[in-house]
Amino acid sequence: MAAPGSELTAMSTSLFLPRAALQSLFDVLAAQGYRCIGPQVCDGAIVYADIDHAEALPVGWADLQAPGEYRLEPSGGERCFGWSNGPQALKPLLFAPRETLWRSHRDQSGRLQFEAVQPPRERWAMVGVRACDLAALALHDKHFLHREADPGYAARRADLLLVAVDCSHPAETCFCASTGDGPAVQGGADLALAELDGGFLVRAYTDAGAAVRDMLPLEDASPEQRAQAEAQTAQAVSSQTRRLPSRNLRDALFANLDHPRWEQVAARCLSCGNCVAVCPTCFCHTEREVPALDGHSSEHQRQWDSCYSAEHSFLHGRLLRPDTRSRYRQWLTHKLGGWHDQYGRSGCVGCGRCIAWCPVGIDITEEAAAICGPPGTEAEP
Amino acid sequence: MTSPPPSPYLPMEAEVVGRTAQTRDLFTLRLRLADPGERERYAFEPGQFNMLHLHGVGGVPISIASDPEQRETLDHTIRDVGRVTHVLAGLVPGDRLGLRGPYGHGWRMREAEGQDLLVVTGGLGCAPVVAAIGYAVQRRDRFRRLIILQGVKHAADMIWRERYDAWARLPDTQVRLAADEPAKGWTGHTGLVTELLDQVQFDPEQASAMLCGPEPMMLAGARRLRDRGVPDGRIWLSLERAFQCGVGHCGHCQIGPYFVCRDGPVFSFAEIGWLLGTKGF
Numbered sequence: 130m131a132a133p134g135s136e137l138t139a140m141s142t143s144l145f146l147p148r149a150a151l152q153s154l155f156d157v158l159a160a161q162g163y164r165c166i167g168p169q170v171c172d173g174a175i176v177y178a179d180i181d182h183a184e185a186l187p188v189g190w191a192d193l194q195a196p197g198e199y200r201l202e203p204s205g206g207e208r209c210f211g212w213s214n215g216p217q218a219l220k221p222l223l224f225a226p227r228e229t230l231w232r233s234h235r236d237q238s239g240r241l242q243f244e245a246v247q248p249p250r251e252r253w254a255m256v257g258v259r260a261c262d263l264a265a266l267a268l269h270d271k272h273f274l275h276r277e278a279d280p281g282y283a284a285r286r287a288d289l290l291l292v293a294v295d296c297s298h299p300a301e302t303c304f305c306a307s308t309g310d311g312p313a314v315q316g317g318a319d320l321a322l323a324e325l326d327g328g329f330l331v332r333a334y335t336d337a338g339a340a341v342r343d344m345l346p347l348e349d350a351s352p353e354q355r356a357q358a359e360a361q362t363a364q365a366v367s368s369q370t371r372r373l374p375s376r377n378l379r380d381a382l383f384a385n386l387d388h389p390r391w392e393q394v395a396a397r398c399l400s401c402g403n404c405v406a407v408c409p410t411c412f413c414h415t416e417r418e419v420p421a422l423d424g425h426s427s428e429h430q431r432q433w434d435s436c437y438s439a440e441h442s443f444l445h446g447r448l449l450r451p452d453t454r455s456r457y458r459q460w461l462t463h464k465l466g467g468w469h470d471q472y473g474r475s476g477c478v479g480c481g482r483c484i485a486w487c488p489v490g491i492d493i494t495e496e497a498a499a500i501c502g503p504p505g506t507e508a509e510p
Numbered sequence: 511m512t513s514p515p516p517s518p519y520l521p522m523e524a525e526v527v528g529r530t531a532q533t534r535d536l537f538t539l540r541l542r543l544a545d546p547g548e549r550e551r552y553a554f555e556p557g558q559f560n561m562l563h564l565h566g567v568g569g570v571p572i573s574i575a576s577d578p579e580q581r582e583t584l585d586h587t588i589r590d591v592g593r594v595t596h597v598l599a600g601l602v603p604g605d606r607l608g609l610r611g612p613y614g615h616g617w618r619m620r621e622a623e624g625q626d627l628l629v630v631t632g633g634l635g636c637a638p639v640v641a642a643i644g645y646a647v648q649r650r651d652r653f654r655r656l657i658i659l660q661g662v663k664h665a666a667d668m669i670w671r672e673r674y675d676a677w678a679r680l681p682d683t684q685v686r687l688a689a690d691e692p693a694k695g696w697t698g699h700t701g702l703v704t705e706l707l708d709q710v711q712f713d714p715e716q717a718s719a720m721l722c723g724p725e726p727m728m729l730a731g732a733r734r735l736r737d738r739g740v741p742d743g744r745i746w747l748s749l750e751r752a753f754q755c756g757v758g759h760c761g762h763c764q765i766g767p768y769f770v771c772r773d774g775p776v777f778s779f780a781e782i783g784w785l786l787g788t789k790g791f
Contacts, residue, residue, distance in 0.1 A: 230519045233565045233608060240544075241565055241606045245517040276772075277757040278515040287514075383766070386788060413761030416754045420566030427566040429519075434761070441762060444752050445591045455790030463764055470767030 144347035145354055147328040148207060151183040154256070154292070157344040163254035163290055166222065168215065173201055175215030177222065180256070187212060194300035194481065196490030210257060210324045213300040216486055218262045218409035219255065223285050224269060227432040230281075230416070234426050248281040254290040258318060260311035261303075261480040263293060265409030267317055271472045272412050290337055293318035297361050299369055302481030304494055307372030307504075310478045312365040323358040330358050371484075371494045374504045376475060379466040381501035386458065390499045395454035397489050402435030404483035404491075405460070410468075410476045413441065436460050465497060518757050521563045521608030522548045526601045527583055533669055535590040536634065537599055538575065541609060542583045554578055556641035557616025557748060557776045561756050562586065562598065563608030570594045571753035571771070573637035574612060577644055584609075587637040613756040614775050617642045617746055622718035625744075626655040628710075630731050632703055632723025634667055638748040638775070639722040647677060656683040657710050661703025661727070665693035684710055704731040707738065714739030720776075722748045729787040732779045742780035749775050749782070765791050 146154070158165050159181060167180035170187045180186070191204035192212040204211050234242045258266075273282040296305070296312035305311030314321040319338030323330040330350050333339040374381070405411045415434040420427040434441055437456045442449035450456045468476035477493065484492045498504065528540030541562075543549040554574050563569040570592070576585035590599040601607070619642065627646055631639045646653050658677055662668050668687060678685040686706045687698035699706055704727060719735050721728045728747045735745050751763035751770045758772035766785045768774060774782075785791050 231517065231521070233521075233563070235565050235606075239604070239606050241523045241608060243521050243523065243608055245520045248514065273759065277518040277759070279759060280514040280517050284514040383784075412759070414759070415762075416569065416760065418566060418568045424566060429563070429569075431760070436761070442752075444750065449751075450790050458790060462766075467764065467767050471769075 143323075143330045143332045143350045143355065144342070144345075145328055145350040146322075146331050146345055146347055149328075150346045151209070151329070153345050154341075155181050155183060157341055158254045158256075158290070158292075160344075161252075161341065163252050165254050165256060167256035168210075170201060174199060175201070175212055177215075177217050177255070177257070183209070186210070186257070191298060192300055194302040194485040196302070196484050196492050197487055198490070199485045207326070208297075208324055210294045210322075211298050213296060213298055213303055214259060214261070214480055214482065216407045216482060218407075218480065218482075219258060219266050220269070220409050220411075222255065223266070223282055223289070224273065224412060224414075224433075225281065227430060228281055229428045229430050231429045232426055233429070235424070245280065248284040250284060250288060252288050252290070254292055256292040256294075258291050258293040259296050259480075260293070260314045261296075261305045261308075261478040262409055263291070263314065263317040264305075264308075264310035264478040265480070266291075268410050268468075268472055268474070268476065268478075269412065290341070291318040291320070292338075292341075293321045295321065295323040295358070295362060295365075297324055297365055299365050300481060300485070302371065302484040303369055303479060304371040304373065304481060305479035306366045306369045307376075308475065308477055308479035309376060312369075313362045323361070325354060325357055325361070330354060371481070371492070372504050373465070373475075373477065373479075373494055374498050374501045377469055378475070378497060378501050379469045382462045382466040382497075385500050386462070388500050390496065391454045391458050393499075394457055394491060394496050395452065397491055398437075398453050398457050399488055400437040400453045400456055401488060402437040403486045403488060404493075405435040405437060406433065407482035407486045408464075409478060409480060409482070410464070411435075415440070436463070461493070461496065461500075464493075519610070519755065521561070521569075521610040524562075524584075524607055524609040526603050526605045526607070528603060529601065532587070533634075535599075536587065537590070538585050538587045539598065539601060540576075540583050540585050541607070543609065544606070549581065552581070552584075552612075554584075554612035555616035556619060556645045557638050558612035558614055559753070559756075559775065560584070560586065560609050560611030561613070561753070562594075563610070564594060564597050565607070567597050568594045569608070569754070570598070571613075571756065573641065573748075573775075575637045575640050575644070577641075577648055579648075587640060611756065613753070614771055615773070617645075617720055617748075617776050618718075619645050622720075622744075623652045624716075625653065626657065626712040626717040627653045628657045628659070628707075628712060628717060628719040628735070630659045630661075630703060630707070630719065630721045630723075632661045632727035634662060634669060636722040639720060642720050643677070647680065650680060650683075654682065654716070655712055656680065657712060658683070658685045659688070659703050659706045659710070660685070661688040661690075661706075661723070663689070664691045665689035665696040665698070668698075686710065702730070703727065704734055707731060707734045718744045718746065720746045720748075725749075725787055729783075732783060732786070736779070742783060743778050745779035746776050747779060747782065747786070749777060751775075
C-alpha cells in the first residue's frame with residue numbers, strides 16, 4: 130500500500146477525465162500493450178472479463194445486496210461504477226481456480242522427468258478494482274510471494290496494471306470502513322478514478338499509472354469536483370451500517386472456542402463453501418494428479434479448496450473436522466484470528482461477499498459480534 | 511518482464527535403492543536422488559519430511575528416517591494406509607518417483623546437546639522419533655542420559671525388540687516399554703507410556719524431551735514433563751497434518767497462528783500447547 134504521503138500527492142495532482150472521453154482510457158491501455166479486463170453485467174451479476182469499450186461497463190446499473198441476496202437493478206443514471214461488487218474479486222485472475230503446477234513424463238526405461246509449467250506472460254490491466262480488492266491483493270501478495278514465491282501468481286502479478294475506482298455506492302452488506310480498507314482507494318493501485326456525474330477524477334500512484342494518465346485527454350479538476358468526490362466518499366463511509374467488533378479479534382475468538390454460538394451457526398450453515406469461493410483472501414487449494422491415458426505423462430494440478438469440505442481436514446482415515454461446527458469455527462478463527470499472526474492483519478477486508486453469497490444469509494459481522502461481543506465493547510487497536 | 515521465480519513445487523527424480531519390510535503394513539524405502547548435483551545440495555535435519563510423488567498417482571508427506579550425515583540415500587518409513595502409500599508399498603529397487611523437500615523444522619537436536627534426552631513415542635513406526643533416536647545414538651557422547659519410552663496398545667504389536675535391546679545396552683541409556691493390553695510374558699509396563707515418565711530418573715532442569723504419537727498422548731506426556739519441571743520450551747512435539755504443498759500455501763495444515771508444514775512439524779509445547787488436544791484444530 131502506498132504511504133499516506135503519496136496519497137496526498139496523488140490527490141493534490143488529481144485531474145479530470147470528462148465522461149465522454151472515457152473510451153480513451155481503454156484505447157490508451159490497448160495502445161500500451163495491455164489486455165484489458167473490466168466489470169460487465171453477465172447472468173445478472175457484475176463479473177470481470179475482457180473489455181475494450183467503455184459502453185461494455187455496467188452503465189446505469191446498481192447492485193442490491195443483503196444477507197443471502199444479490200440483485201442488479203437499473204439505476205437510471207450514466208454512472209459506470211455505481212455498484213459495489215460482484216462475486217469475483219481479483220482472486221480468480223491471479224490465483225487461478227485450476228492450474229497445472231508441473232508435469233511428469235516417464236520414458237520406456239521408467240526414468241521420470243519433471244517439468245515446471247511456465248505461466249504465459251501477458252501485460253494486462255484490470256479496470257474497476259475496489260479498495261477492498263486491493264487490500265485482499267496485498268494479503269495474497271504476502272501469502273503467495275513472500276518466503277516461497279508461487280511462480281504462476283508471481284508472473285501474473287508482475288504483469289498486472291491496476292486501474293482502481295473509489296467505491297461510491299457500497300452495498301448494504303459492505304463494511305470496509307470498519308476494517309479500514311475502503312471505500313476510497315488509498316494506494317496499492319497504479320491509477321485510481323473517482324466517478325462523478327460528469328466524469329472522473331484521475332490520480333496516478335506509480336510510473337506505469339502516470340504513463341497511462343499522461344496520454345488521457347485530461348482537464349484540471351476544479352475545487353468543486355474535488356469537494357464532490359470527498360463528500361461522496363464521506364457518504365459512502367456513513368452509509369455503511371455493518372462493522373466487525375474490532376479489527377483484531379484473535380484473542381476474543383480463541384478465548385471462545387466453546388461458545389454455544391458455534392453450534393447455533395452450524396445449525397444454519399450448509400457447509401457449502403460459497404463464502405470461501407467469493408472471499409477475496411481465502412487461498413486454500415488442493416493438489417491432484419491427472420494422468421494421461423497412455424501412462425507416459427501426468428499433470429500435477431491444483432484447484433481451489435474449501436475448509437468446509439470433509440476432505441480438507443482428512444488425515445489418514447479420519448477427519449479432524451467432522452462437523453459443520455468445527456468447520457465454521459476453523460474458517461472464522463483463521464480469517465479473523467490466525468491471520469493476524471500469519472500476515473499481520475485480519476483476513477477480512479469488509480467486502481461483504483460472504484454475507485450476500487451465503488445461501489442462508491449468515492452474516493460474518495453478526496456471528497463475530499455474537500461470539501466476541503458487539504462493536505464498541507472492545508477498544509479499536 | 512522479469513522472469514518468474516523457480517517453482518518450489520517441482521519434484522526431483524529419485525530411485526528406489528532398497529526396500530525393507532518391518533511388518534505386514536510398515537516398510538522402509540531407501541531412496542537416492544538421481545541427479546548428483548541435487549544429491550550434493552540436499553541436506554536435512556531429523557524430524558523434517560519430504561513429499562514423495564508417484565507418477566500418475568499423487569503425493570504424500572513422509573518423514574525422513576535416516577541420518578542427516580548419510581548423504582547418499584534417504585530412508586522413508588511408511589505405513590500402507592491409503593491410496594498413495596499402497597502404491598508406494600509395491601515399489602521395488604530400480605523404480606523411480608518424485609521427491610521434494612526437506613520441509614519444515616525438525617527436532618532441535620543441537621539445542622538438546624549436553625542435556626538428558628527423553629524420547630517418548632506412542633504407537634509404532636513413528637518415523638520422526640526413529641530419526642531423533644538414531645541421531646542421538648550415533649552421537650551418544652553429546653548427550654547425557656538417553657531415555658527411550660515406547661508405548662503400544664497391544665503387547666503383541668511390539669516389534670523391533672532387538673533394536674530396543676541394543677539401545678538399552680548403550681551407556682547411560684534407559685529403554686522402557688509400555689502396553690495398554692499386556693500379553694503373556696510381558697515384562698514391560700502395563701498402562702500408558704506417559705505413566706513411565708514418573709518412573710524414570712532425569713534432571714528436569716537439564717533435559718529436552720521429544721514426543722511423537724497421537725495428540726492426546728503427546729498432551730498427557732507434555733503435561734507430565736511440565737509437572738516434573740521441564741520447561742515448555744524444551745518439550746518438543748511432532749505434529750501430523752495432511753500436507754500437500756509443504757511450503758505453507760495450500761492451507762490444509764493451518765492451525766492457530768501456524769502452518770504445520772512450514773512452522774512445524776516439530777513445535778515446542780510453549781508454541782503449540784494452547785491448541786493441542788482442542789478438537790477440530
